[in-house]
Amino acid sequence: MIGKITSAVSKIGPGAGGNIPGHMVLKVGGDEALRQLASELKLGSVLVTGTNGKTTTTTLLIKLLSNDLQIRKSFENNTVNSITTSLLKQDGDLGVFEYGIRNTEFGIPDKVQRLVDPVGVVYTTISQEHTQVNGVKNPFLAYYHAKILLTQDMKRGVIVTNSDDPRTALIGINKQKDVKINYYGIAIDGIEDIFDEMPIRCPKCNEHELSYSKRFLNHRGLYECECGFKRPEPNVKLTNAEFGVDSWKLTIEGNVFNYHAKKEIPLNLELTVPPFGFHNIYNTLASITAYASYTPKTDRIEDTIYKIFNNLDMSFIPPGRFEVVNCNGKFIGLGQGDNGDALKINGLFMNQFIDGPLEFIYTTPDEYEDEIFADHFEVIRNLNPEHVIVVPGRKSVEKAEEYCNRIRKEFDNVDFYPLDYEKMDKRIDKLTQLATDSEYDYIIMSGCGEEQAMWEKIKRKIIDK
Structure with missing residues (x-):
């Protein structure tokens, strides 16, 4: 009752x-x-x-x-x-x-x-x-x-x-x-x-x-x-x-x-x-x-x-899952990839579209998730992007910067944006801007984050552009 x-x-x-x-x-x-x-x-x-x-x-x-x-x-x-x-x-x-x-x-x-x-x-x-x-x-x-x-x-x-x-x-x-x-x-x-x-x-x-x-x-x-x-x-x-x-x-x-x-x-x-x-x-x-x-x-x-x-x-396909969007001639693949298997799947899917230099906008795991980062880093290595942008995918900005510094040891062209997890609307707007304003024609944006809301909102904003 x-x-x-x-x-x-x-x-x-x-x-x-x-x-x-x-x-x-x-x-x-x-x-x-x-x-x-x-x-x-x-x-x-x-x-x-x-x-x-x-x-x-x-x-x-x-x-x-x-x-x-x-x-x-x-x-x-x-x-x-x-x-x-x-x-x-x-x-x-x-x-x-x-x-x-x-x-x-x-x-x-x-x-x-x-x-x-x-x-x-x-x-x-x-x-x-x-x-x-x-x-x-x-x-x-x-x-x-x-x-x-x-x-x-x-x-x-x-x-x-x-x-x-x-x-x-x-x-x-x-x-x-x-x-x-x-x-x-x-x-x-x-x-x-x-x-x-x-x-x-x-x-x-x-x-x-x-x-x-x-x-x-x-x-x-x-x-x-x-x-x-x-x-x-x-x-x-x-x-x-x-x-x-x-x-x-x-x-x-x-x-x-x-x-x-x-x-x-x-x-x-x-x-x-x-x-x-x-x-x-x-x-x-x-x-x-x-x-x-x-x-x-x-x-x-x-x-x-x-x-x-x-x-x-x-x-x-459920909301927030990985898709490749054609945005005015740019192929932007984006969606959640909060474990190593998922990010490999996303990378394999994106690989079908790549025909030139690649930019990887990577949203990191959190503290105590070094095993997930290690799996993610394997995907970044294999896709070999020309430019990497690192953003905290979860709450710890300090841990995200640590992951970014590990990536910098193997890649020269790496930028870090310490976006606050609690200010999700600003994070979504900035990630959207990074993708749509990019000088690259092939962009993958994936990693950790809110499982649906964040990715789906970014996807809708990119499609609307």
């Missing part, structure tokens, strides 16, 4: 910060309130998690499943309060919820799994991010462990996970005795990582470095270890790709175990999509695999996939 009263006076909806009613439900009713709400779903719930690609994958999965039935959903505001709000305010027999996890203190993944009791969990990819949470250092192993806990006690349903990512693949391998696993991955030549190879320790034995026969992006690729751990064969795979200027043609094949039909569903797809960047191939594979795993309408799977993807435009 408290939740419904709060809902009536709240004008904030799921996907836009709508967590007030859910917060009140949990505060008054406790954990049992979430369990009761989740039990109303006749077809169960699906949770989407990972480091990068959560929101895009959730958005695409919602588009696909909404074609078949009414669903309850939440995305972008990926907390337990948002999940509870969606269960309270919406109707539908199936739930699809984005769920971000930073660590066990702030993410409570094991509790969420127990209370929601999902029939599906989708993993995108897992890489280092948020090396500090609330000012406290957040070790990567603790972060990874929290992701594992989301499915550790899962005894029913289907896990959809990325076979090209050794960390998410291991989660699937370790759960094969309990639930069905549908892996997705890439099975083509012609896609290669442009960045220097970095050693990746085997997540299973934690003793040996993984040996890669091919790297698609950062730690994703075809790998194996001396201990016997190796990349599992994907159930759904990209088997061919034609990359055009205006559109891409993707061939996707596989066999997916469907939870409701209790049988494998064959897929053979020839999709035409926008040239949306290599990272969105993974989001496409994840959402298609998840859709085929969880829809109850198995007789129309391919028809629905064609309907959604062959009519896709760039509006499906």
